[in-house]
Amino acid sequence: MTLVATTFKVLANYERRSLGMPEMPMAIVPYPMGGVSTEEAVQRSLAALNEMITGLTVQPAAAVTAKGKAGSGFDATMTLDDGSFDAVNRYFYEKRWGDGLPIVPPTQDLVQTMLRHTDLAPNKVLGKMGPSWNLTTVHHVAVNAVMAGCRPEYFPVVVAGIDAVLDPEFNIYGVQGTTNPAGVMLLVNGPIARELDINGGTNLFGQGWYANGTIGRAVRLCLMNIGGGLPGEGDMSTLGNPNKWGSCIAENEAQSPWPPFHVGRGFDAGTSTVTAVATAAPQNVIELSADPIAILDTLARAIFSGGSNCVYFDHQPMVVLSPIQARHVANGGFDRAAVQRYLWEHGKMEFKGFAYTSDITIRKWKAACMKVENGKEILYPTRTPEDIGVVCAGGNNGPHSAVLATFNGTKLITRAITRADGTPVKSVKELQKK
Amino acid sequence: MNDLANVAATDLGRTLYYPIPTGDALNLQLAKRPASIKGLTIGFLGNLKPNCDVLLHTAEAEMMKQGAAGTLYREKSSCSLGAPSEIFDEIAAKCQAAVVALGD
Numbered sequence: 001m002t003l004v005a006t007t008f009k010v011l012a013n014y015e016r017r018s019l020g021m022p023e024m025p026m027a028i029v030p031y032p033m034g035g036v037s038t039e040e041a042v043q044r045s046l047a048a049l050n051e052m053i054t055g056l057t058v059q060p061a062a063a064v065t066a067k068g069k070a071g072s073g074f075d076a077t078m079t080l081d082d083g084s085f086d087a088v089n090r091y092f093y094e095k096r097w098g099d100g101l102p103i104v105p106p107t108q109d110l111v112q113t114m115l116r117h118t119d120l121a122p123n124k125v126l127g128k129m130g131p132s133w134n135l136t137t138v139h140h141v142a143v144n145a146v147m148a149g150c151r152p153e154y155f156p157v158v159v160a161g162i163d164a165v166l167d168p169e170f171n172i173y174g175v176q177g178t179t180n181p182a183g184v185m186l187l188v189n190g191p192i193a194r195e196l197d198i199n200g201g202t203n204l205f206g207q208g209w210y211a212n213g214t215i216g217r218a219v220r221l222c223l224m225n226i227g228g229g230l231p232g233e234g235d236m237s238t239l240g241n242p243n244k245w246g247s248c249i250a251e252n253e254a255q256s257p258w259p260p261f262h263v264g265r266g267f268d269a270g271t272s273t274v275t276a277v278a279t280a281a282p283q284n285v286i287e288l289s290a291d292p293i294a295i296l297d298t299l300a301r302a303i304f305s306g307g308s309n310c311v312y313f314d315h316q317p318m319v320v321l322s323p324i325q326a327r328h329v330a331n332g333g334f335d336r337a338a339v340q341r342y343l344w345e346h347g348k349m350e351f352k353g354f355a356y357t358s359d360i361t362i363r364k365w366k367a368a369c370m371k372v373e374n375g376k377e378i379l380y381p382t383r384t385p386e387d388i389g390v391v392c393a394g395g396n397n398g399p400h401s402a403v404l405a406t407f408n409g410t411k412l413i414t415r416a417i418t419r420a421d422g423t424p425v426k427s428v429k430e431l432q433k434k
Numbered sequence: 435m436n437d438l439a440n441v442a443a444t445d446l447g448r449t450l451y452y453p454i455p456t457g458d459a460l461n462l463q464l465a466k467r468p469a470s471i472k473g474l475t476i477g478f479l480g481n482l483k484p485n486c487d488v489l490l491h492t493a494e495a496e497m498m499k500q501g502a503a504g505t506l507y508r509e510k511s512s513c514s515l516g517a518p519s520e521i522f523d524e525i526a527a528k529c530q531a532a533v534v535a536l537g538d
Contacts, residue, residue: 008537020461034484041485045492056531083448107447134455174514225453408514
């Protein structure tokens with residue numbers, strides 16, 4: 001049986017339905033449990049004790065549920081009375097099959113066109129996506145890519161991104177259900193980023209590029225429609241953040257002083273890759289100095305800014321340096337590994353001054369990043385320097401960089417864009433069927 | 435209707451694919467419940483959220499007072515990750531019932 005605080009009853013309800021056990025007993029304690037005294041927590045446990053014991057010892061009546069939903073087969077269809085843009089959008093919105101923006105109706109023609117841009121079979125299962133634990137088929141990814149407005153040639157990027165998201169080390173189950181604002185961003189590297197005009201320059205986190213907007217949105221729709229990340233049910237984010245509408249960027253490889261990000265992760269420069277990043281909104285970091293040490297020190301301090309995910313979480317954050325700042329740093333003799341090492345060593349802080357609940361919680365959550373040095377407790381940003389992702393991206397026009405403070409227990413996951421047999425492709429055209 | 439309304443009312447196709455998978459992904463079965471906790475070993479799985487350990491340790495002590503033969507307390511390695519299968523296997527092997535903490 002499950003013990004849950006009042007606010008999370010909706011998530012627990014969603015999960016027990018998803019697991020096929022809607023009758024699983026729950027015992028409820030008042031929310032919040034954080035910040036209350038030990039004595040109060042003891043009293044709350046005692047108050048829920050009978051409910052716990054009943055949950056363990058009384059067989060609940062089997063819930064009456066309709067197994068399976070309307071339609072049949074992985075590629076089930078529906079037929080509506082009215083196929084107009086307005087009517088379809090009203091219907092999908094009522095069903096919560098969308099993100100709140102108008103969707104492109106997933107007609108059979110459009111979805112089949114999308115599927116002609118991959119050599120994967122439509123019924124290929126990429127994995128199970130929490131918290132619904134639904135099977136994620138290539139077909140359903142295509143349906144949601146159509147709804148997002150993706151051009152068909154974008155589809156290989158979306159598929160690789162979803163494949164990355166489904167890696168257990170990405171922890172999509174945690175990312176979806178958390179109260180944290182983290183969303184999913186894709187970073188695209190290699191020739192396909194240029195082929196598809198995925199913006200890695202000016203305003204790359206913002207508006208203006210069709211590929212960035214629709215690829216990111218396709219991932220978000222998959223998270224909602226396949227994975228069950230519905231706000232208030234499978235998605236408990238307190239605040240959310242604007243990148244949860246969808247976020248996709250490219251690295252500015254042309255203006256970077258370093259080899260591309262994916263080359264640092266063992267891929268060939270001619271291979272195109274997608275890296276999934278479970279991040280809160282980018283934290284902009286201004287440093288007007290051209291001194292490489294000043295730039296790196298400011299970034300190091302930003303990583304541990306008050307209340308950042310980086311303070312609490314054992315994770316792999318990403319630092320995005322604009323081309324100008326990256327060149328200043330590179331001119332100071334820093335390659336990517338040296339940047340990672342500097343940020344790690346100078347980003348550490350003495351662990352003191354936290355309020356009681358945060359103090360004891362960080363000790364548990366970030367224990368792997370804590371060391372004792374010269375009799376002082378030192379908190380490092382990550383377990384190792386290599387855990388800090390360093391990317392050069394953005395316009396060649398300002399003293400701005402950014403910290404992407406990722407969610408707890410997540411890693412940066414990179415996937416090559418390949419044929420079904422795993423061979424990397426140099427162009428999405430190689431995957432198109434006649 | 436204006437032009438935009440005309441476009442919005444155009445029939446684009448009435449047969450559409452479902453954007454959600456149409457079958458249940460999992461259909462697990464609830465374990466058969468024992469008549470009481472007397473003589474049982476009860477498992478507790480904490481999730482590292484603040485005060486979760488207090489909640490569960492209090493329940494452990496109370497269940498021992500009410501006749502449980504023993505308890506087994508385990509915590510996830512991270513509050514944000516699912517528990518590893520080794521923990522589930524251990525609780526399944528050693529316990530006859532278990533309480534799992536979820537959420538904040």
